[in-house]
Amino acid sequence: MSFNQYPIVFEPIFKERIWGGVKLNTVLGKEIHSDKVGESWEASGVTDNVSIVANGVYKGVNLEELIDQYPNEILGAYIFNRFGKQFPLLFKFLDAKEDLSIQLHPDDALAKRRHNSLGKTEMWYVMQADPGARVVVDFKKGVQQEDYMKHLEEKTLPSILNEIPVKKGDVFFIETGTIHAIGGGILLVEIQQTSDITYRVYDWDRLDDQGNSRELHVDLAKDAINYGPKQVELTYEQSLNKAxxxxxxxxxxxxxxxxxxxxxxxxxxxxxxxxxxxxxxxxxxxxxxxxxxxxxxxxxxxxxxxxxxxxxxxxxxxxxxx
Missing domain, CATH: 2.60.120.10 (Jelly Rolls)
Incomplete structure (x- = not known):
């Protein structure tokens, strides 16, 4: 059967989060039914969260089935040869009404060994930021593992991390192993590898609606942290009608x-x-x-x-x- 060529959009997959809000509705017009929706997964091949086509002749077909039937037409030969039938990227909108946990992601080798997954390199593009909004990205200069462990134990980890004020149009590149957190008041696009592996190391000592603290992954994170220097805040040209x-x-x-x-x-x-x-x-x-x-x-x-x-x-x- 021949492939019908048209631009494909997917049903959003909404995720309630302790830090989520309502901007996915008030700014982006998405039909959410909670005041705690933190994420809209726009295109996903993650197991148990596979996107479903929302338009055209393939409406109702999930991305996995579509790729299985038309791997070269959807992915292309280069992508198919490199990743097989796995959709290699995950696209999200994130609405952080409150701070996300301080976290990091493993690289491909560690994620494969521990979780049979890809690692999680990601990029953020800030769509909207409230006054005073900031992100937390990477350690301050000179921080090493002993400093990290000491401050983690004393619950003073934020004091050794970089806080960067943000505005619309700012871009941040988060390599695997980079400690980070999206701050409250930010709506952004996240582009990442197809992975849902996150190691939380600090969650601001907050509790959920049941009075419980969220699970941390301090031991798993130890071997995944990259203490080296990184270029996290990116600049770019803005020439009209060009890439x-x-x-x-x-x-x-x-x-x-x-x-x-x-x-x-x-x-x-x-x-x-x-x-x-x-x-x-x-x-x-x-x-x-x-x-x-x-x-x-x-x-x-x-x-x-x-x-x-x-x-x-x-x-x-x-x-x-x-």
Whole structure:
């Protein structure tokens, strides 16, 4: 059966979190039914959280089934040869009404050995930030394992971590092993490897609705922490109607596309592309058909599609595996 070529969107998978809020509804217009929704998984191949197509002829089919039937058409030969039928990336919107836990993620080797999973390198793009909002990323200069263990035991860990004030458009690249936390008052896009492995090391001594503290993973985290210097805050060009490179790492590449009129894309057909609309609205024209999208939409362009035009006034993130 031939593959129907069109931009695919998925049903969001909402996750309630102790730190979640309502901005997924008030800012992005998503239909949430709780005031504690922290995450909207926009495209996921994570086991037990596989996305379901929301539009077109494949509506109701999950991503796993779609890839199983059309691996080259969806993923592309390059991605299929590298990852098999696993969708290699996970895309989320996160609404942090309160601080997330201080945490980190293992690299591929450690995650494979311990969890039979990929590691979790990730990137954040800040869509909105309340006054005074900040992220916690990496240690202050000179901190070593003995300092970390001492402050962890004394519950003073935040005192040796970098706090960085944030605003709309800021980008942070979080390598595996980097200690981090998204602060309260931030709505962002998270782009990451397909993994749900997180090691929490400190949770601000808070309790859930039942009066319980959340599980920590201090022992697992010991061997996963990277104390070396890192480039975490990224800058990028913002030329109109062009793809401006933000990140190019072994796991994903991300471009910033500020659209004021028209962006013509000709891509190779050996890999998929993914777009997140962070602001405004736009139209994708593919094979003489038009598809409208707006802020909060996430769009999978299957590998089989090689040529399309995006028009409108919008801000897009363009993601692919290089």
């Amino acid at each position: 401006n490179a933000i990140v190019d790492c072994p796991f994903f590449s991300v471009n910033y596309v500020p659209l004021e009129s028209e962006y013509h894309k000709q891509k190779v057909t050996d890999r998929f592309f993914f777009y997140v609309c962070t602001e405004g609205s736009c139209v994708f024209e593919i094979a003489d058909k038009q598809y409208s999208f707006a802020q909060g939409d996430s769009i999978l362009i299957p590998a089989a599609i090689s040529d399309f035009v995006i028009t409108g006034k919008a801000t897009l993130l363009e993601i692919f595996v290089s």
